[in-house]
Amino acid sequence: MQYSKSFYQIKSSQTIFNYVKDEIEQIGYYSLPFQDTTKIKEYAKKVSKKHIAIVGIGGSTLGTFAIYQFLKRTSEFDKKLHFFETTDPTDIKQRLKKLDLEDTLFLIISKSGTTIETISIFKYLSSLIKMSNENCTIISENDSKLTAFANKHKMTTFDIPKNVGGRFSVFSTVGLVPLAILGVDIDNLLKGAKEVHNSFFEQKEYYDIIMEKARFMVENKNRFNINVVFSYSASLEGFNKWYIQLWGESLGKININGTKQALTPIGLIGPVDQHSFLQLIAEGKRDKTVTFIKVADFQDETKIPANTLEGFDDLDYVDNLTFAKLIDEQANATIKSLKELGDIPHDVITINRVDEFNIAKLMYNYQLLTSVVGKFVQINTYNQPGVESGKKILKAKLKDKG
Amino acid sequence: MQYSKSFYQIKSSQTIFNYVKDEIEQIGYYSLPFQDTTKIKEYAKKVSKKHIAIVGIGGSTLGTFAIYQFLKRTSEFDKKLHFFETTDPTDIKQRLKKLDLEDTLFLIISKSGTTIETISIFKYLSSLIKMSNENCTIISENDSKLTAFANKHKMTTFDIPKNVGGRFSVFSTVGLVPLAILGVDIDNLLKGAKEVHNSFFEQKEYYDIIMEKARFMVENKNRFNINVVFSYSASLEGFNKWYIQLWGESLGKININGTKQALTPIGLIGPVDQHSFLQLIAEGKRDKTVTFIKVADFQDETKIPANTLEGFDDLDYVDNLTFAKLIDEQANATIKSLKELGDIPHDVITINRVDEFNIAKLMYNYQLLTSVVGKFVQINTYNQPGVESGKKILKAKLKDKG
Structure with a gap:
């Protein structure tokens, strides 16, 4: 007898638990609570700029923003976080008004290193003020173009592990670096x-x-x-x-x-x-x-x-x-x-x-x-194939014009 | 033959259009675009305070906030709107930090005049600064307790028509008064x-x-x-x-x-x-x-x-x-x-x-x-009976304690 099916039954909780345990080695976020935070804390202590401009979108900012917003009303932070997420020109202009460019540290955060919103804004900001290790730190995968750019310019970099997806990255360098700079006790986090x-x-x-x-x-x-x-x-x-x-x-x-x-x-x-x-x-x-x-x-x-x-x-x-x-x-x-x-x-x-x-x-x-x-539900929880098509259409359209 | 049913058929567009036309007299928002704005504009011209604190929730603030946020990035308003909507103490505290109480006009907006969040915040603000016609204006139904309070203290009042529901009130005094103070061309609106x-x-x-x-x-x-x-x-x-x-x-x-x-x-x-x-x-x-x-x-x-x-x-x-x-x-x-x-x-x-x-x-x-x-879908679009039960439970609980 042969048998195949296009439906599935909901597995037992113990089976599901075993599936989850089986992916612990593979999926990076499970082990983030156990990481060594020494390097991050040492770096954060040295930051003296008052404004921290985070350039990133989606998983690169949402977790940090969530924790910042939760804590800021009852905490006495002496630094301010600013989030440059969108390509909306009126939003970029308004956020720039709240910054003192000379007293700002730019944290450029992109897992792939080629996020179109992040790089476009980074390009624009680089025309307003010279970016160097003094005022710019890069958080990205260690072999991305963004990290290569940082290395060439001797900027500080922090690595986003390849097996930690953006929306699971709040407890990685993505969240820990800006929060440590702000003064949050990241070990307690x-x-x-x-x-x-x-x-x-x-x-x-x-x-x-x-x-x-x-x-x-x-x-x-x-x-x-x-x-x-x-x-x-x-x-x-x-x-x-x-x-x-x-x-x-x-x-x-x-x-x-x-x-x-x-x-x-x-x-x-x-x-x-x-x-x-x-x-x-x-x-x-x-x-x-x-x-x-x-x-x-x-x-x-x-x-x-x-x-x-x-x-x-x-x-x-x-x-x-x-x-x-x-x-x-x-x-x-x-x-x-x-x-x-x-x-x-x-x-x-x-x-x-x-x-x-x-x-x-x-x-x-x-x-x-x-x-x-x-x-x-037997899906791949960690990818996002549905957003690729729009990116390709955009690229084709804009390249066509050039 | 007798016949009754518990289902309905979707009516023709012309029938629906006739239904809508039939409620024009009854439902106030339809005629708001045609109102006389003279009194509002004259009042607004005289406001010299720089900060405008709007105390209200739901329909009393959402429309004004939507228009304010849409326009503010590209406009040069010389006044700032602040929205006191929530009973969250950390939110109230944070918003107060951004105000100069002496240079603030308080707009207290509540259709019923007894919205618990609005009156609670109004009570608290009244302990921080003396409220008078100099710094406080009331927007409410003309026979509400809030309007009665305003009349007693000779405060300026604006009427919210009884047949204009909160979520349909953005083009009534609810939205027009704060927006006119801000400098928005309410006639063009x-x-x-x-x-x-x-x-x-x-x-x-x-x-x-x-x-x-x-x-x-x-x-x-x-x-x-x-x-x-x-x-x-x-x-x-x-x-x-x-x-x-x-x-x-x-x-x-x-x-x-x-x-x-x-x-x-x-x-x-x-x-x-x-x-x-x-x-x-x-x-x-x-x-x-x-x-x-x-x-x-x-x-x-x-x-x-x-x-x-x-x-x-x-x-x-x-x-x-x-x-x-x-x-x-x-x-x-x-x-x-x-x-x-x-x-x-x-x-x-x-x-x-x-x-x-x-x-x-x-x-x-x-x-x-x-x-x-x-x-x-044959509903009453303009009421909200589903939120009454929670209000009653709250009242019973809190009265019980007193």
């Missing part, structure tokens, strides 16, 4: 990632959390094809964008049977989006799962004072509450309202406090979840 | 809305565009339940957020037959999200329509210089291009790559240039589209 790593691979708490969540999402992917992350802090908007790239670009794939897979990520911010997207979740078609992210401790005691305004008796119950308490109760009320509806699958992640250790736990948890879901 | 209004109701160009698009989306709503707006300018990120509220909160409803309806909005920014979400569109499940938004003329001639960096021969084709041309060709290449895939429905909107007239056309077009889709 990696410690957070390490804790989740160990818990997962020792089949403890994070193994259960990740496996159960992945399995539910995969088993119900045709019914709930949209995965909403509803983050109750403005500081998590960068995290949401990072999640969207990680989830969308990793899981939007054709699987081994030629079937188009997709779990579609959406990022919301509470309570703002209670006044926007929430209505759609509550009364719209049941095609969404919702993950709430809360911050347990904002380390902020700002209170809503009593007696400053008269005539709002109906709202007196907010008097003397801290804003931290209010936003937490707003999250709880929204969660409860979905629970009462009964048919919207949701879960709640609570971040203990606003620091690098806790955001790293959250991010590493999501990276592992993405890898596990990828194994369940 | 309304002229853009008027042009689309007239074209639609005279069944000319915009009638065809809107009717065909709405019909396609409704006929295919179960297959393509996600509607992506892919905007090729960083300046359109605010527009995307406004669109998400308009679309999600208007159309995520239970219809007259008790069926949960939903078209789920997603906002992307190009070229940044070519490095994120595009893979999912290209190779993921075919559950998305995509609307590209391009800017024809960025009024910016910044070029990518040749010969500033050597060793990047493969990318020489960008030399001497303007960034404006590059981003336009990136959009074209992405559009072409989807077209070649053949099974992803998409359309392209080109904005002529970055000014208030053209953003108003885009926004009014989307408001009409939303109304038409709402009629097709």
